[in-house]
Amino acid sequence: MMFLEFFIWGAWFVTLGTFLSQNLNADGLETANVFSTQSWGAIIAPFIIGLIADKYFNAERILGILHLVGAVLMFQMYSATHVGVFYPYVLTYMVLYMPTLALVNSVSFRQMSNPEKEFSTIRVWGTIGWIVAGLTISYVFKWDTGEGMLQNTFLMAAVASFVLGLFSFWLPKTPPVKKATVEKRSLSEILGLDAIKLLNNKNFLVFFVSSILICIPLAFYYQNANLFLTEIGLTNPTGKMTIGQLSEAFFLLLLPVFFSRFGFKNTIMLGMFAWAIRYLLFAYGDAGELAYMLIVGIALHGICYDFFFVSGQIYTDAKAGEKHKSSAQGLITLATYGVGQLIGFWVAGFASEYYKVNHTSDPFWQNVWLVPAGIAAVVLFLFAVFFKDEKARTAL
Template sequence: MNSDRYVISRLSIMMFMQFFIWGGFFVVMGVYLLEIFQGEEGLNTIIGQAYATHNWAGLLAPVIVGLIADRYFNAERVNAVCHILGAGLLWYAAGITEPGVFIWVMLAYFMLYMPTLALVNAISFANIGDPDKEFPKIRVWGTIGWIVSGFVVAQTILGWVEVPFLTWFTGIESNIQTTSIPLYMSAIISLIYGLYSFTLPKTPPSEKGKKFSLKEALGLDALKLLTNKNFAVFSFSSFAISIPLAFYYARTNDFVAAVAFGEQSASFMAIGQMSEVLFMILIPFFLVRLGVKWMLLVGMLAWTARYLLFGAFPESVSLVIIGIALHGVCYDFFFVTGQLYVDKKAPKNLRASAQGFFNLLTYGAGMLIGNYLLGWWGDSISLDGSTEAGWLEGAFQFWIMPALFALGVAIMFFIFFWDDEVEAETLDAEGLSPISDSSTEEISPGTVG
């Protein structure tokens, strides 16, 4: 039986605001940090550490959800409190001028935000009748929210249509991305969203009375699956490919702002999310024709291609756009297909743990290392990411690192991964629901970023 349209509409609004908040400040945070901390020693490292805060929080999010929301309080109330408190931290962060303080405040913020990614999924699933059909319709509004936030911050839709909402409210006509306005904007929406969350359908704790297991919360029950050689290769590859992934999320916006789009860069970054939606729809088509191994391999090679385009042709606007548009292949072909592979390989009683373990390896450990690596690498080559001249001079050196890293992982995966059992299976395209499958466990900007 289908859910009430009113409930689906309210959950869609919830999902829209959930990701609008994140996209509103996260994409442009690198540009902002370059502006307010210019002249600071180790500026690239500061940016990497700031972006790593969401990975640290992502590692701990399952514990927080498992301890609190799953056992003691209604999910909608926990979600409300997290976003109201988070609004205060974002507002405070917008006035910070010391790098160390900013990083600690952002860590505190993401400790509140990251658990809510699981909470909004729980609220949705608990209040709809047919998750396979209805959840994708709700979840897609999260991606739309991320895209719209980019248009609002850039104050344009891909340079075609002006959307000067922030100028109307603030009176500031200069580059909004280099100011604290995106943080203030996200703080205000977070407060509104927090209050709205109190009115969401009641979602009582699903594990009330059940003993908490740290091993289960982190997905470590799935470690026994590593005895399978192919699953072990897949797991290591997932971890390793997530290291160069961090380079894209932390530095692409300030790169394209400097070499191509200026204050409109956040709008053009949304091309990546548009591409993601398109390729999610096409996953069943490609999966039937290519199979799991080649889908995963194409996804990894797309990262190499993207970084080579950025590094070798930073002066070409069209090739930079192609690099951004490759996000759909980069993310969907590897991460969404990877989640489908995990679901197929894991026994039914371990599927939730296996998906949690996949997230721990990728959005947690892999991207965490990647953010520290990109900071170290940027400072090692003395990258000046605040100017066009700096990026044109340092682009090849900076982007060649993740390009070669991704290529190395792809070669290793090609040589050692031969899962004949999965490749031999007939894949029913009609039965696949990639948006639904990929969204039930996700905790990262990869989903929408």
């Protein structure tokens, strides 16, 4: 289940920017509009899970239905010939797909006696699925080596979605938790709004704002990285981008070491610093003698993501207290994958269009990558100045 869940996502989302540019001739703002569907899906997902799935349906059944419908929508995306036709399908798809990320976790947790120890061995198969999708695109079918071939990634994702949709009905039964055994959750709690009072804490407010702002550089990576690597001529770009997922798994294991030795503030600052460095490497690297700079930039994904986002989730959990743990995580998710990346995708689209229209003496991609590098550096500076250092035992 976990393998297929993330195989589906990795099968089309990594190369989406390249597909939109090469196959559908989308401009920067049209591309931003398409990528923003992920954010809209993240914003709407709590309503589907919190207000519908958690109360009325077995998790495995709604998971199956969503993926079967998703397979049909993915086939329509495969058949689309214009971004105007493509957009309604991708928007509907992302609204239905984003809730499945919570559903697969729900199915997993309900079958475990000790989730803290058991879940990581299940979740790692999601990372493996994403990696296999990228390697399949680059090294098996070589769809990212010629124009027009990326259309097939949607067909592959449709087949995988159909398989997972059917398979889901054979997963262990995961019925809604009986109302008598749990406290009824309000809409504000589902959306994370119950945890809004945490923003009264200056440190958490600084972290919260930084989380939103750092998602702008993150959106640049999702939206532009594959297109950038393809256009400058790096061979097998999609396969090479899986180095980022390998790095993510590796640095996740090192995260506790950094926490204990350097504390939360220094750990999260290292994550911000890595964002700035990776985009400088993208700005000045090339597919020739300086290709190693691009590979290092991709490999920094582990530090960029784990040291900021994962450590931020841990920090949020510690700050929230027992009463607001789930609400606080919902608030951070809404702020980052919802609001933060929504802003980020539009900034990335605007930057791309701006430098296409306003030609300068510097290469196009160098100008584009210097924008998120500068944003990450500014966020790092603001966080370093305004976040008061906390001892590891109080911060975590």
